[in-house]
Amino acid sequence: MGLRRTTSDRVEWRKDHKQYPQNWPSYRKFHDTAIIVFLEFYTTIISTTGPSAATIAMEEFHLSRVVALVAFTFMQVYQIGQAIGGLLTPPFSESFGRRKPYLYSCAAFSIGALITGVVPSVAGVFIGRFISGFASSVPSVVIAGSIEDLYAGTHRVWMILVWNSSTTLGLIIGPIYGTYMADAIGWRWIHYTSAMVTAMTFLVLLTIRESRPTKLLSDKLGQLEKQYHEKLEPRSDPDALQNGRALAKLVFLRPARLAVTEPIVIIVASLSATAWGLVYLFTESLTVVYSLYGWTETTTSLAFIAIGLGIPISILPRIWEVHMISHKTRHNQKLAPEDKIYGFVIAAPMLAVGLWLFSWTIPPCVHTHWAVSMVGLVFIGFAANEFAYTLNGYLADSYTIYASSGLATLAFLRALVSGIMPLFAYPMFSGLGGNVAGSILAAVATIFCLTPFLFLKYGKILRERSKFAKYSAEVNEQHGDG
Structure with a gap:
């Protein structure tokens, strides 16, 4: 199972074993990384479409420019949405694994985008953008951990560069994407399409594996304890939450x-x-x-x-x-x-x-x-x-x-x-x-x-x-x- 017992009677990973995440086949690591990087890339694009949508929507809702920006940008990704998510997500990711946060956040982002586009009031914009903003914080703070799980040495350097560059590129594409889409078919279609894209991404995310080594170790120990009726003590995890x-x-x-x-x-x-x-x-x-x-x-x-x-x-x-x-x-x-x-x-x-x-x-x-x-x-x-x-x-x-x-x-x-x-x-x-x-x-x-x-x-x-x-x-x- 890729585990070993240490001299202090603890059980930990054998880091040369094929089941240890850094030793997974290259196609598996590329598959999982590509999907989560795309999720971060796309949600980042949507994050910077706020001002583009606000410029057009402020006339529809009879808002000032500042109030429109607060609704579409400030409330969505930053001080409230993404800031709160950025605080809450890391400990859950470290303690409960990577896969579930990706799935839950992608589903929530899709729902928030749908609310933003469908509800015909500025209240719907505030609520929908807050939900999407909170959800968008998850990949931005979890992906670094996933890459660390899967890659080591120079491979990690290049994968982090790919992720980081794709995120910066998303910031830059967003204003262009938002401006032209809002001008051509209306600002609501920015959010209709983002709801559809993230819904499809959610289905693809179902195919990724959990990569957090301590989470995988805990699951394996649970299997062994059930099989042999013996309590096993794992290597201490500094991020474990006891209560x-x-x-x-x-x-x-x-x-x-x-x-x-x-x-x-x-x-x-x-x-x-x-x-x-x-x-x-x-x-x-x-x-x-x-x-x-x-x-x-x-x-x-x-x-x-x-x-x-x-x-x-x-x-x-x-x-x-x-x-x-x-x-x-x-x-x-x-x-x-x-x-x-x-x-x-x-x-x-x-x-x-x-x-x-x-x-x-x-x-x-x-x-x-x-x-x-x-x-x-x-x-x-x-x-x-x-x-x-x-x-x-x-x-x-x-x-x-x-x-x-x-x-x-x-x-x-x-x-x-x-x-x-x-x-x-x-x-x-x-x-x-x-x-x-x-x-x-x-x-x-x-x-x-x-x-x-x-x-x-x-x-x-x-x-x-x-x-x-x-x-x-x-x-x-x-x-x-x-």
């Missing part, structure tokens, strides 16, 4: 403690939220900027293509990362979390350069060809994708067994910032002008350029002083996972 009090502590108290006491969590969450929020800010601000070139409202959404062109550049830092991992493996050297953030060292200044270039190549103060400003958007697209990849990975590598709580904090703050950004983007860029508004963002990004060097110089010191990170390292060392 309701433990659940409350894991869901609320631990992320809260990490969020206010851990400098690494505070800095990483702030950086990631800001970079991610920029993409959502552009769902409103690019309309203002490129309308000054005479573009129509639907055509302005095509500016997101330039942001998407920056995503493939992330391949270059991954080539270096794979080389470094291989080099250290050959020389039996241990990898540190700081070894994997060199892409962030490049991305931080690229974000600042991209924002400065964009801000001062657009009207009203500067009149250049629209293609010049697109170069800045390419840099921004690379930086946003690289921030998400490196910072999520750095947080997970630093806290390991507490990674779910750290990522829950990151997901909450990222959802909150991303939900707020579209609310003030339009008045900011229309009131101050693209040059001044963009310069404010560029100035903040310039300050961020210092943070990679802070991690490289002080990251190890901060981890050694952190009770959570230090204990995680000790557990990994004890279990041979370090």
Whole structure:
């Protein structure tokens, strides 16, 4: 059955056995990964269609622009929907497995999308978008665990890049998809089609397997105990939930403690939220900027293509990362979390350069060809994708067994910032002008350029002083996972 009894009389996985998830056949791992990545990709597309739908629906419901954005964007994915889901999902995924959260969330997303499209009132929009938003948080915080279950070494590096890049691409496709669909057949069809697509995805998800090793181990032990009538003690699981009090502590108290006491969590969450929020800010601000070139409202959404062109550049830092991992493996050297953030060292200044270039190549103060400003958007697209990849990975590598709580904090703050950004983007860029508004963002990004060097110089010191990170390292060392 792929298990072994240790000298301390515990039962654990034999990691060379074919039933251990990382040893599953390649076709099985690719099948499961492709489906869950598609789920994340598609729900992310729908997440950024909010402003497109709001622009048209506000006339139907007689709403102001801000109220419409709150209904379609802020309420759906961020401060309320996805933020709450981001806090609740990780502990359930770690304790009860991966498969059920995917199934339940996909079904809920489909139902929420149907409610949004069918109910002929703004109340239906609020309720439906909240349900879909809560559900959309599940794949965004569970997929990293699934990839860790199924892949190791350099294969994990590339699979995380594929997942992360597909998510960033979903953010970029959403405004284009939403704008053209709403203009052609109406905003409700955005949600009708998403209900149908996720319903079909739910059926396909039934074919994936559970991949959480501790969940599979628990199931196997249950079979053995029934067969041999003997109580078996498994390897300790730091994420196991013993009772309701433990659940409350894991869901609320631990992320809260990490969020206010851990400098690494505070800095990483702030950086990631800001970079991610920029993409959502552009769902409103690019309309203002490129309308000054005479573009129509639907055509302005095509500016997101330039942001998407920056995503493939992330391949270059991954080539270096794979080389470094291989080099250290050959020389039996241990990898540190700081070894994997060199892409962030490049991305931080690229974000600042991209924002400065964009801000001062657009009207009203500067009149250049629209293609010049697109170069800045390419840099921004690379930086946003690289921030998400490196910072999520750095947080997970630093806290390991507490990674779910750290990522829950990151997901909450990222959802909150991303939900707020579209609310003030339009008045900011229309009131101050693209040059001044963009310069404010560029100035903040310039300050961020210092943070990679802070991690490289002080990251190890901060981890050694952190009770959570230090204990995680000790557990990994004890279990041979370090």
